[in-house]
Amino acid sequence: MFILFLFSLLLSQHHCAEVYNISSSQPLAQEQTLVSPGRIFELGFFSPNNNSDNNKYVGIWHKNILPRKVVWVANREKPIAAADTLASLAISSNGTLELVDGKQNSVWSTNISVPSNTSAAMLLDSGNFVVKVSIGAADPLWQSFDYPSDTLLPSMLLGFDSKSGMKKVLTAWKSESDPSTGMFLVGLTPQVPSQAVIWMNGSTLYYRTGPWDKSKFIGVPTMDDEYQSGYNLDDNVQQGTKYFSYNILDKTVQAYIDITSEGILKLMDSVNGENWNLHWAAQKNSCDKYGACGPFGVCTASESPTPICKCLKGFKPKSPEEWSKGNRTAGCERKTKLFCESNTSKSVTLRGKGDGFSKMVRLKVPDFHEYITSSDAVECKIQCLNNCSCLAYAYVDNIGCLAWSKDLIDIQKFSSGGVDLFILLDRAEIDEGNRTKLIVSLTVTGFISILGAIVFGLHRLRAHQKGKIKVTTKFFKVTDTTETSRDTLQEYIRNQDPWELFIYNFDSILIATNNFSISNKLGEGGFGPVYKGMLQEGKEIAVKRLSSSSGQGIEEFKNETLLMSKLQHKNLARIMGCCVKEDEKLLIYEFMPNRSLDTLLFDPVRRPELDWGRRFNIIQGVARGLLYLHHDSCLKVIHRDLKVSNILLDENMNPKISDFGLARIVQGTQNLTNTQKVVGTLGYMSPEYAMGGIFSEKSDVYSFGVLILEIITGRKNTSFYYYEQHLGFLAYAWHSWNEGRGLELVDKVLADSSSSSEVMRCVHIGLLCVQDNAADRPIMPDVVFMLSSEIDLPQPKRPIFTFQNSVSDPQPKYDNIFSTNEATITMIEGR
Numbered sequence: 001m002f003i004l005f006l007f008s009l010l011l012s013q014h015h016c017a018e019v020y021n022i023s024s025s026q027p028l029a030q031e032q033t034l035v036s037p038g039r040i041f042e043l044g045f046f047s048p049n050n051n052s053d054n055n056k057y058v059g060i061w062h063k064n065i066l067p068r069k070v071v072w073v074a075n076r077e078k079p080i081a082a083a084d085t086l087a088s089l090a091i092s093s094n095g096t097l098e099l100v101d102g103k104q105n106s107v108w109s110t111n112i113s114v115p116s117n118t119s120a121a122m123l124l125d126s127g128n129f130v131v132k133v134s135i136g137a138a139d140p141l142w143q144s145f146d147y148p149s150d151t152l153l154p155s156m157l158l159g160f161d162s163k164s165g166m167k168k169v170l171t172a173w174k175s176e177s178d179p180s181t182g183m184f185l186v187g188l189t190p191q192v193p194s195q196a197v198i199w200m201n202g203s204t205l206y207y208r209t210g211p212w213d214k215s216k217f218i219g220v221p222t223m224d225d226e227y228q229s230g231y232n233l234d235d236n237v238q239q240g241t242k243y244f245s246y247n248i249l250d251k252t253v254q255a256y257i258d259i260t261s262e263g264i265l266k267l268m269d270s271v272n273g274e275n276w277n278l279h280w281a282a283q284k285n286s287c288d289k290y291g292a293c294g295p296f297g298v299c300t301a302s303e304s305p306t307p308i309c310k311c312l313k314g315f316k317p318k319s320p321e322e323w324s325k326g327n328r329t330a331g332c333e334r335k336t337k338l339f340c341e342s343n344t345s346k347s348v349t350l351r352g353k354g355d356g357f358s359k360m361v362r363l364k365v366p367d368f369h370e371y372i373t374s375s376d377a378v379e380c381k382i383q384c385l386n387n388c389s390c391l392a393y394a395y396v397d398n399i400g401c402l403a404w405s406k407d408l409i410d411i412q413k414f415s416s417g418g419v420d421l422f423i424l425l426d427r428a429e430i431d432e433g434n435r436t437k438l439i440v441s442l443t444v445t446g447f448i449s450i451l452g453a454i455v456f457g458l459h460r461l462r463a464h465q466k467g468k469i470k471v472t473t474k475f476f477k478v479t480d481t482t483e484t485s486r487d488t489l490q491e492y493i494r495n496q497d498p499w500e501l502f503i504y505n506f507d508s509i510l511i512a513t514n515n516f517s518i519s520n521k522l523g524e525g526g527f528g529p530v531y532k533g534m535l536q537e538g539k540e541i542a543v544k545r546l547s548s549s550s551g552q553g554i555e556e557f558k559n560e561t562l563l564m565s566k567l568q569h570k571n572l573a574r575i576m577g578c579c580v581k582e583d584e585k586l587l588i589y590e591f592m593p594n595r596s597l598d599t600l601l602f603d604p605v606r607r608p609e610l611d612w613g614r615r616f617n618i619i620q621g622v623a624r625g626l627l628y629l630h631h632d633s634c635l636k637v638i639h640r641d642l643k644v645s646n647i648l649l650d651e652n653m654n655p656k657i658s659d660f661g662l663a664r665i666v667q668g669t670q671n672l673t674n675t676q677k678v679v680g681t682l683g684y685m686s687p688e689y690a691m692g693g694i695f696s697e698k699s700d701v702y703s704f705g706v707l708i709l710e711i712i713t714g715r716k717n718t719s720f721y722y723y724e725q726h727l728g729f730l731a732y733a734w735h736s737w738n739e740g741r742g743l744e745l746v747d748k749v750l751a752d753s754s755s756s757s758e759v760m761r762c763v764h765i766g767l768l769c770v771q772d773n774a775a776d777r778p779i780m781p782d783v784v785f786m787l788s789s790e791i792d793l794p795q796p797k798r799p800i801f802t803f804q805n806s807v808s809d810p811q812p813k814y815d816n817i818f819s820t821n822e823a824t825i826t827m828i829e830g831r
Helices: 002-017 320-324 348-354 377-385 432-465 483-494 506-512 554-566 597-601 612-632 687-692 697-713 729-738 756-769 780-788
Strands: 033-035 041-046 057-062 070-073 088-091 097-100 106-109 120-123 129-132 158-161 170-175 178-188 196-200 204-208 231-236 241-246 253-259 265-271 277-281 297-300 308-311 315-317 332-334 355-364 370-372 392-396 400-404 411-413 419-426 521-524 529-534 540-545 575-581 584-590 636-638 647-649 655-657 664-666 801-803 828-830
Touching (some): 178 253, 315 320, 506 529, 612 636, 612 780, 687 697, 697 729
Antiparallel strands (some): 033 041, 178 196, 196 204, 231 241, 392 419, 540 584
């Protein structure tokens, strides 16, 4: 009986030790704790390090995870004496929450005024300690999340409100045994994009995370994917707020971010209530200390406590004596002044002739970045090159263009991760060795190509002398219409992500196109006929209907649906979905009011609508689209059928590259690919592809060069022939340009709208793109750069080979394709 009484007494005491709210009638005494509803967090009186000789504080900690980590402290600056056993936390007569000592003196309070004393305080499962007007009220009158200590819990905010002046920062403890404000403070900078920084003694930078890239801080490589989806930085320009927060989606995990008294920012986690585990720490080595190697110095971490400092390429120690002693804080200075600095009276457009960029990889970018509005990496480069104050730039995924005009400080070299940084140097400082190797490589490649061309020419001459005409006919077994293929395609479509590729009902497309009425037909390409349609919700669409005689089958259909659903760029046509029913295979696109470029460019009536401004915009837009396909997209794609009829124009005459049925995905490091099935359109095919089946991004560059010249001249490359000199389209363009008669190429309707210098520059670039040897052609980043700047261009070599339909053919097939059950006669003409 006595044992039962004792047990019930213990239960009663335990029950009294834990409370779930504080009210005017129920204060919190020192022997009690306030517990959150799910028993995740606990608030109570504590002594640091559990030392009863230390002062007392009111704090919050996780209830069941060891070692105990206090995540918030109320009375940081005003402790309660260790001997005081009567201090309590209570709701005062005016409704405010107040901590009083044993003599009933106020030590700390929420300092809010409440109309009545019905207010109550409670601890939420998020760790937020709140005061409400009553226990059942929804919104808090006051909350601890607005007044962080040294710890950021999930859903807490770190940042500021520039309009109200309110700041939410973390402040370290003075020491492990003293929760008062220490020397380290964590907050966000007002930059765009922002970065988290640690200040020492209020104003001295001690550490920074690097800019925010919409998922993580790029200067913290250990912020890995496990928690990445939970990080968020909300930058509301209109409200003037900028706040960082994070959430843990796995409910079995508890976590916190804190700043230690030694200035270490770290993320700790606990799974299923186990002991705390270090997930990542922002500072792991001596290079993490701000500006360890000074301006223009780069720091590489090592096992030793001393950082390994080197000057950036083109720079030298500012104080060699101090540098040799190990004091690197003075940093480095330029060996050679920039061209722009030495020629301040010259036009900034001449800067490209004297300055160049040196690329460094896997870096933590310098401090003091400036965000520049830019559509892509090439435009970012151009803006930096044309600005005399710009010292470096980086084009960062999910951020865009960053530029630097101040000393480049706090650069760190990572073993993995990081960003590519392009630093401006005088051209004399740029590695001559790499340039020499490139010249030798291109020279050898060019020599081999010329030698091959001579051999090929002699072979053709001998063939003509013998009066032989070689005709190649290939037959392939058609399997696209078999039941097995239909089942395979249906299965493929069903497996597509509905968020990426919408599957339309065939009957809805029939209604939209008026049963594929001839009056709705927009045209016909290599895929088959294209129809205009109107969905029930009023959306205009273009429907490509696979023709059984087109030569393009299931693989091409699958290829286009895959690529067009994955690729997103303003200069690529957007696929809305597809439809497959029995033998019907349909692709549904957004409708382009101005149809394809050829319908305007080669129409004598509508051609004047394409003034030079619009044509130049089309050239630039197609170039940017190709740049995206080759270098900037998640997939490296070779289009293989770029031509004037595959360029669609929206209502503002902006170009959209379309028809990806023949496109191929290649590995990022793969330069050349070989195919036994040569596909494409005669007149746009590069020599190495037409003759050997070798395609690369340079094949698309060749097609783009032909496209430029067609846009400038307003003529079809396949139906042009200059009989007087027996020259084809490309050869005539080169001869005209080489003889100083380039303006004769320009479409007559452009006489009043074109800029002769801009037009001639485009002709020059077009001729560089159609050079016979692929190694001589520029890559698309260079093409976009050349179109947007005034740098000197290399001389294009005379095109020897052209691949086009017979000039006697009155109706050349612009959508010609070597394909199934089709005999193809190709005339390869040496010039």
